[in-house]
Amino acid sequence: MDQSNIYKTSYRTTSLQNISKAFYLLFASIMATLLRLSIAISVVVGSVFMVSTVQAASCKVPKSYYKNVSCTADSNYFLAKKDFGAPVALIDKNGKKVADLMDFQRVDGAKIAGGLMPVQRNSRVGYVNMQGRLVIPTMYDILKDDQGWARPVSEGRIVVKRNGHYGVINTSNQTIVPFSSAITNIDNYRGGIAKVRKNQALSRLDKNGKTTSDPNAKAETKAPVQASDNRVNPSIPLPFTTLQPHQQDGKWGFVDEKKVTMITYSFDDVRPFSEGLAGVRVDDNWGxxxxxxxxxxxxRYDNKITKAHDNYNGVSAFVFNNGKAWVGNLNNGDKMCIDKQGETVSCD
Incomplete structure (x- = not known):
């Protein structure tokens, strides 16, 4: 072999070695990258699995004779359903039924808040308490927004729809934000403020339904409440001077002078308003x-001890007079009275 061929062969060998080395380095780099990516994916998947496991472990369904039981937004209550999803009952941590839900088409246990749960009957929306009592009648529209067919209680307020129009009520079914066709959406309350989209404009409303531009405006209303000598919030505008007891379907509520229901029919007995407060009874207890x-x-005041028709010094039980209300008798026979803050005071 002549000298020129030797040089050519040597050159080709060196080139092939360099190419092989370059391919090896590239392959090693790719494999290292894939390995790091695999580790990262494993960490993410493991984290997701761990979160899911923790979440699942935080909800432990109690033993009961109900076949289908699921958790709710309140860790103290669980929802029993039929195979096809119809609600059966609300049960507690011991598997004991605390509320019968058979009368309703649908309920949403994931939206229990403020002691109330959304329910559907005859394709209308209402709210029950944790004893199954219909606190807010099934009179509202089924919602079709991105938050489901009903909203949860939010800071004592509920966004609802009536006759196709948005509005806001409180947990006593009183209208806070009037229903209007101009309102296209209302956010749930946060920090005492709700964002409202009305006539394509965005505004903020406080918990009294009044427009505010300052999210901290709520704090300014606290002083008058603290200065008040009773529990009636003077910052809430009241379009009436008093309310009258009214009975419907065996339950008592209160109406205004135009016979419009202002406090829903949720009570077994009531007393007239006096000095801004009214005695109301549920089962055997007055508040x-x-x-x-x-x-x-x-x-917390037992109806078995003091009857509503009883009177002391010419005033019925559970009716305020001069800042006091007679609510019971002590073991020694003395009368027990309370002030407007619910504190025990002398009746004389």
Whole structure:
């Protein structure tokens, strides 16, 4: 072999070695990248699986004789359904039925909030409490927005639709934001403010339904409430001077002077409003609501001890007079009275 052929062969060998080395380095780089990507995917998948496992573990369905039981937004309650999804009952952590839901077409346990759960009957929306009592009648439209067929209670307010128009009510079924065809959507309340889209413009409303441009405007209304000598919020505009008891379908509520229902028929007995508060009874216990329909003194006074038709010093039980209401008797026979904050005071 002559000298020129030797040089050519040597050159080809060196070139092939360089090409092979380059391919090896490229292959090694690709494999390293794939390995890092595989590790990253494994970490992400593992994290997702771990989160899902934790979430699943946080909801433990109690033992019961119901076949289909699922968790709700409230860890104290669970929803029992039929095979085809129809609601049966609300049960507690011990598997005991606390509310019968057979009368409703649908319920949404994922939206339990403020002690209320959305329900459907005859294709209308209402709300029940955790004992199954229909607190807000099934009188509202089924929603068709991106938040499902009903909204949850949000800071004591509920976005609903009636006759195709959006509005806002409170948990006593009183209208806070009037229903209007100009409103295209209302966000749930957050921090005391709800965003409202009306006539293609965005505005903010406070919990009283009043327009506000300052999200902190709510804090300015706190001072008058604290300065008040009772639990009636003076910042809430009341278009009436008082409400009258009214009975319907065996339950009691309150109406205004035009016979419009202002506090829903949710009570077994009531007393007239006096000094801004009214005694109301559910089962065997009395409490007090204000003109806004809010329960300001809890149900804790036994009807078996003091009857509503009893009177003391010419005033019926559970009726305020001069800042006091007679609500029961002590073991020694003395009368027990409370003030408008629910604190025990002397009756004399």
């Amino acid at each position: 007090f609501v204000n003109l806004g329909g809010d329960l300001v003194i809890p149900f």
